[in-house]
Amino acid sequence: MTGISSNNFEQLEKIPLYIPGKPIQEVKREFGLDHIVKLASNENPWGPTSAVKERIFKAINGSADEGVGFYPVSDGFYLRQAIAEYRKVKLNQVVLGNGSAEIIEMAAKACFITGGSAIVPRHSFAIGGIATQTAGGRVIETQATATKVDVDAILKAIQPDTRMVYIANANNPTGVQIERDGIARLVKEIRSDILLVVDQAYAEYSSPGEFPDAADFLSERENLLVLHTFSKIYALAALRIGYGLGNERIITLLERVRSPFNTNHIAQVAAEVAIKDLEFIIFCREKNQQARDTFFAEAKKHRCTATGNAGNFVLLETAIPAPDFFRDLLKKSVIVRPMHGYELPYHMRVSLGRPEEMEAFWEAAAPMLDGGR
DSSP states (O other): OOSSOHHHHHHHHTSOOOOOOOOHHHHHHHHTOSOOEEOSSOOOTTOOOHHHHHHHHHHHHOOSSOOTTSOOOTTOHHHHHHHHHHHTOOGGGEEEESSHHHHHHHHHHHHOBTBOEEEEETTOOTHHHHHHHHTTOEEEEEOBOSSOBOHHHHHHHOOTTEEEEEEESSOTTTOOOOOHHHHHHHHHHSOTTSEEEEEOTTGGGSOTTTSOOGGGGTTTOSSEEEEEESSSTTOOGGGOOEEEEEOHHHHHHHHHHSOTTOSOHHHHHHHHHHTTOHHHHHHHHHHHHHHHHHHHHHHGGGTOEEEOOSSSEEEEEOSSOHHHHHHHHHHTTEEOEEOGGGTOTTEEEEEOOOHHHHHHHHHHHHHHHTTOO
């Protein structure tokens, strides 16, 4: 028999599916609705900027040098150059991915080519565990709660065959952040032959001086990979582009498992413009904090608990089972993300949107939370 063997089928069936937030079109079709408020996928409601749109239109219209009929620059040289300048690293310390999720997959391919294990804290972003298993590794899940990631548990869980430790900081979906002292411990105490992957998809929502940036430790640890994305604060989720920072040797090894032309030209040039617009980042950060403060204040009025102080989302715990709350909100034209798949059966992740979107959420949710539907 050729192809995928029955043993492979059994292994593949054990790998959980990544289930994204419901798209607007699907909810409209399913419930016959005209208007939807989507607060399910941690997208930036304020962008992209007009400058980014203009660059995208120029790339689509084409010229002698660019257009949709040409292959993109395979290694994303010009975007990598802009990132290196912005992050104050060398060009060959930057790798691009089809979203930061692809770079997690690249790291897993590199780490588990001969098997091994990855440490992934409980309630972590699902791709860390999924990428490990699809690359042939096994996942060791460590203790964590909706409000804390246990650094001691991570260090104690390391096995002789451990090849990677994955943490998301801030973590999606809980909004938990490991502070600088905790990152420093992981950098210094994890065995030197283990790749420490720190996924910082939401870093830009914190003020630079306040965020515990793992990239500050790149000179201290060779096996360190720090991830960022343009899907969140930069508002380029549909274009799928992210980047990783690491030691030159680590980036060279990742280039060996990177697919050719893995990031498209439109995404590359849009990101080149977006990364230079610091005023837009500051604007989005301030709007996001205002939305968080308002949400926390409103949650206190409605018999529920809001947690998570980082990122552009809030984790909401209620007395209603997450699938039920999710379905009832859908019927009221609001999409959020139920967290029962992350072993949080009464929690919803709510992305922070524009003021009118948050008002629509509370208008739909408050009656349920206050005892009626």
